[in-house]
Amino acid sequence: MPYKLLKQRINTNFSRIVKPFKNRSAFAEWTERPDYIIETALDFSDVNLESAQAVYNVIFDDAQIAVEIRLMQSTHYTSYCFDLFLVLRYDELNSATASVIAHYDARLEALRRQYNGDWIIGDGDLTLSALM
Secondary structure, rough: OEEEEEEEEEOHHHHHHHHHOOOOOHHHHHOHHHEEEEEEEOOOOOOOOOOEEEEEEEOOOOOOEEEEEEEEEEOOOOOOOOEEEEEEEEOOOEEEEEEHHHHHHHHHHHHHHHHHHHOOHHHHHHHHHHHH
């Protein structure tokens, strides 16, 4: 099954970064398309700082997509920086699927800007002094 991987590095604590993805209603609000989520395959019921995962199945602009959300702590120096991965799995890449990918990419960018502003955190920034 083909997929598209989207990633952002977010400078915030765990409870804030997991909040938009914690359950179906929170995820629906974050996507700004609440009526498109058809199933929660896996939610963040048992999460930890090292890695957390949730999966939601959605129908969005005539494209059925599994949205897998993975959170990983970016560095061991602090618990205030997370790598957020969205893995979008779909049957075929067409205009509807491309529209969904663009929508999730824009939502992920908006989340990054909400916490980081214009700062795009690079690997060289993963020090305690830079992140505090």
